[in-house]
Amino acid sequence: MKTTIISIVSGALLAVTACGGTEGPAPVGAAGGKDSTTSYPLSFDNCGAQVIVPRAPTRAVSLNQSATEIMIRLGLGDRMVGTAYETDPVPADIAAAYRKIPLLNKGLLKHETLLEAQPDFVYSSFASFLTAQNAGERAELHKLGVPTYLTEFDCTYHASVAGGAKFEMLFDEFRAIAKVFGVREAGEKLVADQQAVVDKGQKLAEQVVGKPKLVWFYSTAASSATPSVAGPGGLPQTVTEMLGAENLFDDASTKWPEVSWDEIAARKPDVIVLADLTRGYPGDTAKEKIAFLKRDPLTNKMDAVRNDRFIVVPGQAMDPSIHSVEAISAVAQGLVKLGAPR
Numbered sequence: 484m485k486t487t488i489i490s491i492v493s494g495a496l497l498a499v500t501a502c503g504g505t506e507g508p509a510p511v512g513a514a515g516g517k518d519s520t521t522s523y524p525l526s527f528d529n530c531g532a533q534v535i536v537p538r539a540p541t542r543a544v545s546l547n548q549s550a551t552e553i554m555i556r557l558g559l560g561d562r563m564v565g566t567a568y569e570t571d572p573v574p575a576d577i578a579a580a581y582r583k584i585p586l587l588n589k590g591l592l593k594h595e596t597l598l599e600a601q602p603d604f605v606y607s608s609f610a611s612f613l614t615a616q617n618a619g620e621r622a623e624l625h626k627l628g629v630p631t632y633l634t635e636f637d638c639t640y641h642a643s644v645a646g647g648a649k650f651e652m653l654f655d656e657f658r659a660i661a662k663v664f665g666v667r668e669a670g671e672k673l674v675a676d677q678q679a680v681v682d683k684g685q686k687l688a689e690q691v692v693g694k695p696k697l698v699w700f701y702s703t704a705a706s707s708a709t710p711s712v713a714g715p716g717g718l719p720q721t722v723t724e725m726l727g728a729e730n731l732f733d734d735a736s737t738k739w740p741e742v743s744w745d746e747i748a749a750r751k752p753d754v755i756v757l758a759d760l761t762r763g764y765p766g767d768t769a770k771e772k773i774a775f776l777k778r779d780p781l782t783n784k785m786d787a788v789r790n791d792r793f794i795v796v797p798g799q800a801m802d803p804s805i806h807s808v809e810a811i812s813a814v815a816q817g818l819v820k821l822g823a824p825r
Contacts, residue, residue, distance in 0.1 A: 568591060
């Protein structure tokens with residue numbers, strides 16, 4: 484059996500501590516300069532919204548685990564009064580810091596609960612979390628004096644990122660959050676750590692043979708008949724290109740299209756990259772995904788399924804997070820182990 488399971492370990496991404504200094508009026512997230520103190524009030528554009536941060540936040544709330552982990556890696560755990568949407572095992576080296584932050588809701592955080600925490604900054608990795616149905620619309624929070632930051636990877640829910648989702652965007656996000664809190668040196672250190680992981684992955688990518696055709700199978704949360712797969716304009720597309728492979732759904736209209744199994748079978752993937760999700764939805768884990776693919780009368784006839792040409796990566800590696808860079812090495816190692824497409 485050739486199923487390739489990659490365990491991503493973030494041991495190299497050690498938590499860093501905030502540093503002092505002074506900073507010029509560079510745009511939020513911009514590189515360059517030697518100092519680290521931010522001038523307030525800080526004003527910047529983020530996903531089309533004008534954001535004003537009057538002072539360095541001390542009561543931040545993150546709406547999801549990925550954002551929380553970024554904050555902790557920047558040494559900002561003690562400036563947080565809440566987090567939510569915890570979906571994955573917390574890396575061991577930051578587990579203690581993570582548990583000190585109040586978990587306001589294990590699932591989606593609602594507006595009333597958010598306001599009860601009296602935040603002075605809100606950070607989200609998903610546009611759908613900053614809606615009236617959930618934590619509240621950004622404009623409303625801004626009117627209440629609560630500045631927000633939304634990842635530029637998801638300014639519009641599931642929309643492909645214009646020009647492609649590049650790791651430089653993720654690094655700019657680290658810098659942006661570091662600038663908001665006045666810890667620029669911590670941001671640069673985190674970027675350097677992440678760039679080293681990217682460089683390692685690109686070196687491994689040189690060993691990939693041919694141009695394997697990939698399907699990135701994320702979830703069947705909506706319906707087992709319409710799996711969500713990676714389309715263009717997301718980090719899986721970027722990783723695919725860096726590996727010299729082909730994403731079979733790079734022609735989709737969104738970065739996470741829901742497609743049919745007939746369409747996947749018709750496109751004949753050489754390898755299926757499986758997101759191992761631990762958020763608790765039916766069919767979310769890699770084990771459940773493989774079991775489904777093996778028993779379904781259509782998918783069990785696919786060459787990739789019959790020959791166990793699977794690569795398993797944590798779901799967080801497919802979304803913008805601290806773990807995203809590790810998908811390069813994980814998928815590269817899997818492709819090398821599986822060998823050239825037949």
